[in-house]
């Protein structure tokens with residue numbers, strides 16, 4: 001169950017040792033040659049990456065991989081998923097086991113540099129929060145002095161907890177598990193007073209507790225957690241493909257292009273829409289993709305807003321409002337560079 | 341080509357050098373070394389190229405960077421501002437703690453069950469047999485997770501702790517017991533303890549000598565026990581009992597004060613001890629059965645009573661059979677303790693993994709893991725080999 005970090009880490013070491021020839025070919029060419037994208041996701045975080053009863057993966061992070069597949073292959077289904085714990089994820093990417101990591105991963109400086117990774121944008125602006133049992137009678141995170149906190153190892157969460165309790169001079173105990181499943185079970189069994197995660201993840205995991213109604217999320221947000229897709233450092237072409245897939249979904253929303261109207265929009269007079277949908281210019285080709293790449297993305301996966309609403313929006317069990325993740329023109333901070 | 345030329349130059353050679361077994365042997369050995377060296381070169385140069393392309397630094401410098409994460413069980417001083425190296429050291433000590441406590445518990449339990457297996461009482465031997473079979477055949481990871489969640493779910497929360505005598509508490513945050521706090525003068529007791537240990541050894545040497553020359557026996561065990569218990573107590577009394585106890589007390593969500601044993605440690609040690617004890621029981625049974633019954637009869641014929649027969653004749657011989665496989669069980673237990681990650685016990689693999697994840701230094705961290713487990717295993721087996729030699733049959 002939980003001991004797969006060792007083989008994975010060893011695999012990573014081997015991968016780093018042996019993958020010279022393979023990786024230099026460029027991930028885009030590799031992906032085209034093998035016919036699918038290997039996408040690293042979580043081991044089950046509703047709304048972001050979660051397998052349904054039939055074993056199909058859904059979620060905001062999954063949609064990003066599906067969108068890349070649509071851009072490259074014209075169909076969103078050429079994706080294989082690798083469920084990864086927080087601890088396994090970077091090794092899996094570094095070693096070439098996966099092509100994209102799209103697993104509620106926070107963009108930080110050290111990950112971007114010394115871990116040999118590149119962040120291709122932010123598909124969810126988040127922040128870290130705390131969840132406690134209601135009967136604890138706590139209303140603010142500042143009342144948590146002496147608490148036991150359950151979390152997952154290898155996360156920014158683990159580091160932020162240390163920062164927060166230390167800077168507020170509160171003693172604490174951190175109990176860090178390797179698998180989310182065990183974190184949740186231990187919290188549910190009362191091993192910890194507090195469960196800490198990205199706020200989105202708190203709402204998602206609360207749904208999986210025995211009595212979701214017995215728990216509340218405290219108001220404090222203690223950190224910035226810009227979550228986004230990650231690729232290997234040193235492969236600019238693939239980096240561009242993933243970055244612009246995300247940008248295309250945002251631009252589509254901004255320009256009102258949806259999965260329902262994308263065909264009609266092709267005849268739009270708006271030059272921005274024309275460029276977006278490949279009617280004018282050769283922007284797809286510049287990325288090494290077919291020129292109608294955005295048509296394929298939007299038709300199959302939808303624009304950013306559609307994906308958000310379908311997976312985590314107000315009409316889903318997570319019921320998250322757009323907030324920071326609204327487009328810049330709607331008061332949020334989702335802002336994509338233009339296609340031109 | 342040169343070989344052929346040489347072959348021609350020496351007319352008395354029956355066949356060419358290609359068929360000369362010595363030349364062939366040398367040639368293939370050189371070839372093997374060259375291939376190994378080439379593979380080594382490719383691995384090293386590929387690794388360096390890949391790391392550079394991904395912009396990953398290498399070397400052990402990261403060990404002195406600030407770790408920044410908290411750890412639930414630390415035997416040495418550790419804070420979030422300590423270095424990655426310290427965090428790994430904390431993990432190493434925790435691994436050693438689990439290994440040592442686990443080995444002691446597993447051996448005790450294993451010897452008892454092993455002897456129970458040979459009991460003449462049918463119920464006892466059957467029970468021991470069932471224990472061994474059931475425990476040996478369930479995967480260890482499952483047992484660890486089972487004990488952990490059993491513990492978390494079966495014992496109450498902090499506010500409703502199980503209480504023993506008003507000073508011991510058990511709840512799902514751990515087991516809390518009073519912690520002795522030594523005041524001024526307590527070091528006297530420490531020196532007293534050392535003195536009594538030295539004295540006990542001296543008594544033992546003296547008693548052995550006397551038995552050799554006069555045949556008279558001396559109760560060494562009792563004397564040593566008396567010395568080791570009484571002398572430090574006496575010292576404490578002289579110093580006016582400068583020992584106080586720090587009692588655990590419920591404060592806020594949790595108990596503070598006293599000595600705490602975290603549930604992860606309890607579950608891990610329980611699971612490892614029970615699992616390994618089943619194997620040790622079988623080893624002990626086999627060892628005792630390997631000593632032929634004639635030995636017992638001969639000892640009885642010499643007039644030895646049952647106790648000394650077991651102690652002086654049977655067990656020393658059984659130990660020779662037991663020790664080598666026992667050693668490998670101890671090594672297994674130590675290595676199996678790395679399954680701790682499943683239940684959040686901060687051992688070497690768990691903390692090393694966190695460091696690996698935060699720094700991306702996969703090769704370095706894995707090399708530390710390998711080095712440490714190798715050293716632990718070598719130390720354990722060196723000790724057991726020494727012990728084995730001591731117990732081995734002295735042949736003339």
Ligand SMILES: N[C@@H](CCC(=O)N[C@@H](CS)C(=O)NCC(=O)O)C(=O)O
Pocket residue numbers: 042043044045084085086104105106107151152154155156157179180183196197198201225227
């Ligand atoms: N954003 C955090 C990661 C947060 C994270 O991984 N949280 C855990 C729970 S504390 C999670 O969602 N795990 C899902 C899984 O392992 O499947 C980071 O990048 O370090």
